[in-house]
Amino acid sequence: MKRIDWNALDEQERSEALARPAQSRAAALREGVSGIIAAVRARGDAALRELSAKYDGCALNALDVAEDEFAAAEASLDPVLKTAIREAAARIEAFHRAAAPQPVSVDTAPGVRVERILRPITRVGLYVPAGSAPLPSTALMLGVPARIAGCREVVLCSPARSDGRCDPAVLYAARLTGVHKVFKLGGAQAIAAMAYGTASVPKCDKLFGPGNAWVTEAKLQVSSEPDGAAIDMPAGPSEVLVIADVAANPAFVAADLLSQAEHGPDSQVILLSDSVALLDRVEREVARQCAELPRAEIARLALAQSRLIKVASLPQAVEVSNRYAPEHLIVQVVAPRVLLDGIESAGSVFLGAWTPESVGDYCSGSNHVLPTYGYARSYSGVSVASYQKQITVQELSAGGLRGIGPCTATLAAAEQLEAHRRAVTLRLAELESMT
Amino acid sequence: MKRIDWNALDEQERSEALARPAQSRAAALREGVSGIIAAVRARGDAALRELSAKYDGCALNALDVAEDEFAAAEASLDPVLKTAIREAAARIEAFHRAAAPQPVSVDTAPGVRVERILRPITRVGLYVPAGSAPLPSTALMLGVPARIAGCREVVLCSPARSDGRCDPAVLYAARLTGVHKVFKLGGAQAIAAMAYGTASVPKCDKLFGPGNAWVTEAKLQVSSEPDGAAIDMPAGPSEVLVIADVAANPAFVAADLLSQAEHGPDSQVILLSDSVALLDRVEREVARQCAELPRAEIARLALAQSRLIKVASLPQAVEVSNRYAPEHLIVQVVAPRVLLDGIESAGSVFLGAWTPESVGDYCSGSNHVLPTYGYARSYSGVSVASYQKQITVQELSAGGLRGIGPCTATLAAAEQLEAHRRAVTLRLAELESMT
Numbered sequence: 001m002k003r004i005d006w007n008a009l010d011e012q013e014r015s016e017a018l019a020r021p022a023q024s025r026a027a028a029l030r031e032g033v034s035g036i037i038a039a040v041r042a043r044g045d046a047a048l049r050e051l052s053a054k055y056d057g058c059a060l061n062a063l064d065v066a067e068d069e070f071a072a073a074e075a076s077l078d079p080v081l082k083t084a085i086r087e088a089a090a091r092i093e094a095f096h097r098a099a100a101p102q103p104v105s106v107d108t109a110p111g112v113r114v115e116r117i118l119r120p121i122t123r124v125g126l127y128v129p130a131g132s133a134p135l136p137s138t139a140l141m142l143g144v145p146a147r148i149a150g151c152r153e154v155v156l157c158s159p160a161r162s163d164g165r166c167d168p169a170v171l172y173a174a175r176l177t178g179v180h181k182v183f184k185l186g187g188a189q190a191i192a193a194m195a196y197g198t199a200s201v202p203k204c205d206k207l208f209g210p211g212n213a214w215v216t217e218a219k220l221q222v223s224s225e226p227d228g229a230a231i232d233m234p235a236g237p238s239e240v241l242v243i244a245d246v247a248a249n250p251a252f253v254a255a256d257l258l259s260q261a262e263h264g265p266d267s268q269v270i271l272l273s274d275s276v277a278l279l280d281r282v283e284r285e286v287a288r289q290c291a292e293l294p295r296a297e298i299a300r301l302a303l304a305q306s307r308l309i310k311v312a313s314l315p316q317a318v319e320v321s322n323r324y325a326p327e328h329l330i331v332q333v334v335a336p337r338v339l340l341d342g343i344e345s346a347g348s349v350f351l352g353a354w355t356p357e358s359v360g361d362y363c364s365g366s367n368h369v370l371p372t373y374g375y376a377r378s379y380s381g382v383s384v385a386s387y388q389k390q391i392t393v394q395e396l397s398a399g400g401l402r403g404i405g406p407c408t409a410t411l412a413a414a415e416q417l418e419a420h421r422r423a424v425t426l427r428l429a430e431l432e433s434m435t
Numbered sequence: 436m437k438r439i440d441w442n443a444l445d446e447q448e449r450s451e452a453l454a455r456p457a458q459s460r461a462a463a464l465r466e467g468v469s470g471i472i473a474a475v476r477a478r479g480d481a482a483l484r485e486l487s488a489k490y491d492g493c494a495l496n497a498l499d500v501a502e503d504e505f506a507a508a509e510a511s512l513d514p515v516l517k518t519a520i521r522e523a524a525a526r527i528e529a530f531h532r533a534a535a536p537q538p539v540s541v542d543t544a545p546g547v548r549v550e551r552i553l554r555p556i557t558r559v560g561l562y563v564p565a566g567s568a569p570l571p572s573t574a575l576m577l578g579v580p581a582r583i584a585g586c587r588e589v590v591l592c593s594p595a596r597s598d599g600r601c602d603p604a605v606l607y608a609a610r611l612t613g614v615h616k617v618f619k620l621g622g623a624q625a626i627a628a629m630a631y632g633t634a635s636v637p638k639c640d641k642l643f644g645p646g647n648a649w650v651t652e653a654k655l656q657v658s659s660e661p662d663g664a665a666i667d668m669p670a671g672p673s674e675v676l677v678i679a680d681v682a683a684n685p686a687f688v689a690a691d692l693l694s695q696a697e698h699g700p701d702s703q704v705i706l707l708s709d710s711v712a713l714l715d716r717v718e719r720e721v722a723r724q725c726a727e728l729p730r731a732e733i734a735r736l737a738l739a740q741s742r743l744i745k746v747a748s749l750p751q752a753v754e755v756s757n758r759y760a761p762e763h764l765i766v767q768v769v770a771p772r773v774l775l776d777g778i779e780s781a782g783s784v785f786l787g788a789w790t791p792e793s794v795g796d797y798c799s800g801s802n803h804v805l806p807t808y809g810y811a812r813s814y815s816g817v818s819v820a821s822y823q824k825q826i827t828v829q830e831l832s833a834g835g836l837r838g839i840g841p842c843t844a845t846l847a848a849a850e851q852l853e854a855h856r857r858a859v860t861l862r863l864a865e866l867e868s869m870t
Contacts, residue, residue, distance in 0.1 A: 080845055081845060081846075081849050084841075084842045084845035084846050084849075085846070087839075087842045088842060088846060091543040091544060091547075091839070094541065094543045095541055095543050095549045098539055098541040099539045099541075099551045099825075101536070104533055104534045106529065106530055106533040106534075106800075108526040108529045108530050108799060108800035109526060112526075112794075112799055112800070114530045114799055114800045114801050116534045116818075117775070119778070119779050119780070121812070121813050122779060122780070122812065132851065133850045133851035133852065134849070134850060135850060136846070136849065136850070137846055137850065169849055205812045205813040206813040220659050224655045224659060224669075226669070226671065226808055226809065226810075229813070230810075230813035230814060234659075234661070236661065249865070251861060251865075252858070252861065252862060252865075255854065255857055255858040255861050255862075256858050258854040258857075258858075259852070259854040259855040259857070259858045261854070262852060262853070262854040262855070263852075289854075289857070293853055293854055293857075294851075294853050295852075295853065295854070299854065336830070337830075340552070340828065343554070343826070344554050344557060345554070345557070345824065346826055347826070347827075348826065348827045348828070348829070349826060349827070349828040349829070350828075350829055350830075351828060351829070351830040352830055352831070353862070354831045354832060354833050354835065354836040354862060355829055355830055355831045355836070356836075356843075356858040356859055356862060357855075357858065358843050358847055358852075358855040358856070358858045358859050359547075359829065359831060359836070359839060359840075359843050359859070360827070360829055361843075361847075361855060362842065362843045362846040362847065362855075363839055363842045363843055363846065364543060364547055364549055364829045364831070364839065365541075365543035365547070365549045365829075366549050366827035366829055367827065373661055374661065375661075375665075376824065376826075377556065377557065377640045377824075378556050378640040378641040378664070378665035378824070379665060379824070380823075380824050380825040380826070381825070381827060383551075383825065385820070385825075388815075389780065389811065389812075389813070389814070389815045390534075390815040390816070390818065390820075391778070391781055391782070391783065391784060391811075391815070392530075392782075392783045392784070392795070392801035392802065392816060393775065393783070393784040393785075393786060394783070394784070394785055394786070394790055394794065394795055394799045394800075394801055395771070395772075395785075395786040395787055395790055396787070396789045396790045396794060396799070397789060398789050400789065401789040401790070401791075401794070404522075404526070404794060404798055404799065405794075406519075407519045407522045407523060407797065407798045408791075408793050408794050408796075408797045408798055410515055410516060410519035411516075411519050411520070411523060411571070411572055411797040411798065412793055412796075412797065414516050414519075414569070414571065414604055415568045415569060415570060415571070415572065416567065416568035416729075417568065417694070417697060417698075417730075418697070418728055418729050418730065419690065419693040419694040419696070419697040419724075419728055419730065419734065420694040420697070420792075420793040420796060420797075421793070422690055422693075422694070422724070422728075423687075423690040423691050423693075423694045423791040423792065423793045424791055424793050424794070426686060426687065426690050427687060427690075427788070427789060427791060430684070430686075430687075
């Protein structure tokens with residue numbers, strides 16, 4: 001782990017200290033993905049079967065999960081796990097329901113009613129990766145807000161295992177959240193299928209969920225074409241930034257850093273502290289705990305890129321964090337709420353010693369699909385609003401138009417849009433003639 | 436204007452009846468724009484000056500608008516127009532403030548507090564086109580919500596006229612909404628400058644506003660690069676769909692269709708009615724009113740592509756409208772609210788005879804930067820939320836972690852993320868040892 005003294009760095013070195021691993025959209029990746037998208041658009045299900053055989057190593061007949069596979073999945077799961085999935089879903093639902101947008105109605109002038117109404121995005125596509133391990137929690141994070149929003153058709157794609165079956169916990173979570181159909185598809189081909197539709201897979205209006213570089217590139221490509229699909233957000237490798245003071249428990253801080261580092265060799269892990277003693281203690285703890293982990297090798301690769309940064313003060317730590325804009329921000333200091341006001345850019349924030357980042361990954365109720373790679377400067381995590389359209393509605397009475405019509409006509413004239421002006425003055429003349 | 440009977444069409448013909456003009460991202464456009472972006476990234480202000488000379492025909496010294504130009508703009512404007520701009524800004528502010536997201540705090544379990552806090556996007560860039568006429572209204576629509584959100588730096592680009600000055604009404608509106616800096620830049624070069632920054636133009640986190648094909652392509656390109664900028668939404672030509680019944684005033688309907696048609700030859704205009712008599716009357720009125728317009732030539736080109744569609748019933752009209760997903764939807768029927776529940780996809784809706792679309796363009800209070808080209812299926816218009824990040828925050832007490840820790844540990848184990856599990860169990864063990 002690299003030790004850095006923030007106040008010994010010049011501007012250029014500070015930028016380098018917070019640099020993320022390069023995410024170039026390499027030409028080979030772009031072309032590989034656009035080839036897959038073109039194949040799926042041209043040959044539909046046949047292309048999906050070929051690509052699944054090639055990349056997931058499984059020969060699919062039906063692309064969707066049949067009822068008996070759902071039933072077998074549910075029967076095969078440990079009841080303790082099923083209970084945990086249901087418990088997590090209930091808390092995710094409680095928070096997302098409370099945070100859902102509400103309709104608005106306001107009279108901006110007498111007789112001028114302006115409203116905002118909410119409508120679900122009709123068809124949505126969820127992507128749940130299956131890397132080294134299944135991710136039922138991601139099925140919950142994507143499926144619960146889709147159900148609250150009331151999307152009419154919710155489709156989920158997740159790659160099949162080599163035996164041609166989907167992970168049973170993912171299936172159980174998908175079914176629990178009311179996902180309508182699950183397809184055994186992964187990678188860029190899954191994104192292409194949901195964006196453009198095939199005989200089996202319905203065309204979706206918006207796509208959600210994390211994924212590897214191929215999935216991310218495919219999401220970027222389909223979202224930049226008018227006949228493709230919108231996406232939740234761009235994505236990069238997962239990351240955590242921890243702010244800790246001398247009073248923080250170094251074993252807790254180390255455990256939080258490691259729970260990010262185990263995600264993958266390109267995961268980002270940064271610790272900021274105003275205490276050299278704390279940095280020393282955490283460094284020792286990380287080495288000790290890492291040795292005991294089954295994924296120690298992955299974690300060590302991520303840690304080799306990680307940084308322990310000495311700052312002058314906790315407010316300076318917040319400044320550095322805002323500049324980095326982390327996906328996850330853990331604040332383990334004596335009075336974490338004092339720092340909250342200063343936090344400007346982060347995906348999700350974890351306050352205090354008893355709030356490990358893992359609770360947000362699974363079951364505090366917040367969403368774990370969050371902006372990575374600095375996108376927290378301009379994007380927010382997935383929420384019910386991500387699955388809705390906000391439509392404005394206006395309704396004027398005759399008196400309302402009499403009131404604001406002249407203002408409209410003046411502005412239309414200034415913009416030399418005569419037909420806009422006449423649409424108002426013609427009505428005002430009609431009102432005049434009626435009285 | 437093309438007359439169509441919806442119920443005489445097969446599925447393919449229905450798709451064609453609602454097709455929009457092709458928006459291919461032609462290779463020449465893509466390459467032209469990426470060349471401009473590369474030039475601005477490589478040579479900054481010098482490239483901006485060259486490109487402004489080439490495309491806007493003006494030789495710029497300083498790129499930004501100086502204080503004396505703002506003062507001269509204000510002094511030169513008709514007081515009636517200034518009053519109209521202020522009046523519009525006040526109503527836009529009233530609605531946008533009422534519809535702004537609110538913070539949320541909920542206990543999802545005892546001792547588990549989950550919140551959503553709101554933070555402005557720090558630096559935002561607004562684009563106000565200057566085509567055949569100035570658009571002060573667009574400066575209001577972009578600037579007012581940025582100010583309500585509290586963005587720290589608000590930059591606006593609008594191309595200079597050939598005399599090297601910006602339109603005075605745009606400057607007055609920009610200053611009124613608290614825009615911090617205005618640059619005399621247009622086209623793809625303006626988007627590149629705001630996305631990547633130059634010596635004069637600050638790098639922005641998110642870009643907003645309408646524009647021509649070059650601006651739209653530039654927004655797509657910068658938003659697909661991690662070091663670029665986010666954007667409000669993709670864009671296409673403006674469009675309106677009107678649903679009218681036999682009781683509608685044909686002169687009003689015609690005026691509304693024309694106020695869209697005058698925008699440009701590629702504007703889309705569609706009328707749906709269950710009454711052949713109404714379609715006949717509107718067709719005659721359109722011809723009569725169009726002849727009187729200064730932009731009659733432009734409107735005629737748009738009308739040549741427009742469609743008058745006979746449907747079986749008003750609910751079927753709503754179905755067709757949802758399929759088209761119009762930017763503007765005008766409902767001129769006896770009981771417009773009855774149809775509102777069925778409306779699923781539209782940018783902004785105008786109910787009843789006294790609500791011309793022009794009021795929404797200028798001063799009802801709703802935003803006129805809306806999803807076009809079918810994007811209303813998955814995007815919403817610009818609002819205060821567009822200028823904010825929603826950050827989730829969680830804080831657990833020791834008791835809170837005791838409650839939800841076991842659920843977290845079970846799920847982490849199922850996903851084979853051992854460090855995630857230990858970040859919880861290590862704390863639970865510490866709590867155990869404390870009692």
